[in-house]
Amino acid sequence: MHIKNNKKISIIVAMLMIGSTFVGCAKDKKESATTSEPKKNEQSVKLSTKDDYTYESNDYFTSISWLEKNIEKNKNLVIIDARSEEDYKKGHIPGSINVAWQSLAQMEGKAGDKNWGTLLEKDALSKALSEIGITKDSQVLVYATKGAWGEDGRIVWCLQRAGVDARMLNGGFDLWKSENKEVSKDISKNEVSDFKVEKITNHNNITTDELKKEIKDVKLIDTREEDEYKGATNFGEARGGHLPNAINITFNKLYNEDGTIKSNEEIEKVMKENKIEKTDKIVTYCTAGIRSAHMGLALKNAGYENVRNYDASYYEWAADKNNEIVK
Known part of the structure; x- marks a missing residue:
């Protein structure tokens, strides 16, 4: 009888131990699931390159942090808003001027005509860039919005072909506004320059x-x-x-x-x-x-x-x- 009782006690203890093990596993899984959530959030936060690009290390993009440091003290900085005139008037980065990509393109005739929409010839491009206020020392930063057509890229592409130091603002106006940076409605215009395009490069274009x-x-x-x-x-x-x-x-x-x-x-x-x-x-x-x-x-x-x-x-x-x- 004493032996049977011991066996019963042993079985009960074993069952309790197994049960506690399952509870422990379930608890561990629950804690693991809870602690994994911040990792997902952390991963989603990393889906941005807002701090990856600076003027010193990149030929195509510049960060908003660089722009903030240079927006007032850099006398060679030219900021171009490539969005529509309507959007520009609603609010833009302080000191930026509104430039349409069409002002740097051959727009005579209609879409589909030979050379319609292509980059202006050298003399016409020189005149257009002079009116914007571009000089040989200008450091040009162009921005648009994600939901647009990539006009910032088109203008930078045009400027680089003309030998101008130009880059896109990484994140554009979307990021600038979401970061609660200053927005202005003042209409800016640069002084007309005497800029001359010496050469239009063709290595990044095909006819x-x-x-x-x-x-x-x-x-x-x-x-x-x-x-x-x-x-x-x-x-x-x-x-x-x-x-x-x-x-x-x-x-x-x-x-x-x-x-x-x-x-x-x-x-x-x-x-x-x-x-x-x-x-x-x-x-x-x-x-x-x-x-x-x-x-x-x-x-x-x-x-x-x-x-x-x-x-x-x-x-x-x-x-x-x-x-x-x-x-």
Whole structure:
């Protein structure tokens, strides 16, 4: 009887120990789940590159922290708001001037005409940049918003081709406003300068004729929206579709939620998913070379050296019935 009682006691103790073990495991899992939550939040916070870019170390982007330090004391700084005039008047970064990408482009005729929307010739570009107040010593910072068309990239692309020291503001007006930085409604205008464009570089641009010759040797990236790629003619294009063998990667796929550009590692991942390597010859295009200019600079910043923007873009390609279109 004494032995049986001992056995019963042993069984009860064993069951209690097993039960406490399960409770302990459940508790550990619950605590683990609780402590993992901040890690998720921490990860989401890191989906920004707002502090990664400074003027000293980058040729394509500048941080808002650099702008804050230079906005008043840097006499060579020219800040360009590339948004619409309407948005500019609602509020902008203090001291910025409103410049439309069209003011630096050949706009005679209509969309689709030969060279419509492409960069101005040297003399006309010199005049346009002088009116903005650009000098040989200017350090130009251009901004727009994430939800726009990449106009900041297009203007920087134009300025760099003209030999001007120009960069985009990483995060643009979206980040500036969300960080509660000063916003002004005062209309600014710089003094007219005597700036002369000595040379327009062509290494980051490709013409229609050049593209026809090289189309089989390049990786074509269509930076438009998917519906445009598949045939929608939302902006008066002569025909719907895309260029042969073009890969559709919308330009805003390279943005973070806060309007900053994605990290180089994330951009490389996007490109690899589309079988595009850093050693490839890359040509970007959109409707009029705006979104594609922005992506071209973002790719160069991420280490894709051989990137050219087709600034005549789909408008000109589609207007010529001899050019192949795919749907």
